[in-house]
Amino acid sequence: GIQVEQSPPDLILQEGANSTLRCNFSDSVNNLQWFHQNPWGQLINLFYIPSGTKQNGRLSATTVATERYSLLYISSSQTTDSGVYFCAVKEGKESNFGNEKLTFGTGTRLTIIP
């Protein structure tokens, strides 16, 4: 099955700093999502971005499907940005029609220090 690798595994930053989180995947995808899991365990959908670039406030994401990676940018970090960021993908092969498995990476744990 498809492999998803996220880097870095851990990131500690001062409030106000910018960060870039990376997601590499091993095969073509037709679904890629970024999630934020807050310290209370809630999974919050950030972006649905199988290709292209999207922005939402201080967050933006870019997926280059042909090169099999996606990047999540966080600017002017706030303490509320702390938590684990997951990338999740679904393989894009025709043979996968009906297989709805979303494969998650192991996440990047982000800690923002006041």
Next chain:
Amino acid sequence: NAGVTQTPKFRVLKTGQSMTLLCAQDMNHEYMYWYRQDPGMGLRLIHYSVGEGTTAKGEVPDGYNVSRLKKQNFLLGLESAAPSQTSVYFCASSRTRGETQYFGPGTRLLVL
């Protein structure tokens, strides 16, 4: 519009006991999913449903059963709980295949 809700939020079981986790969504989504999350890992798909009356196996289906009798509800059953099923269980739904999945708040299950 509550989105995706899960019941219960937390449960402790003894080995061999059974229980059912309920997931409900009010977004009229066709697809629903059950995942488990274990420490230091991402989520793994247990079972999913592509519509009322349908179910399909995911990545880690053993020891679980599911039912989708109504479009808005997706039930996850543990017939004989084992300590290896201690985990946090997340339900999700999407409008159709390949679209954004929206997650519930999770159910924390401890099997002793």
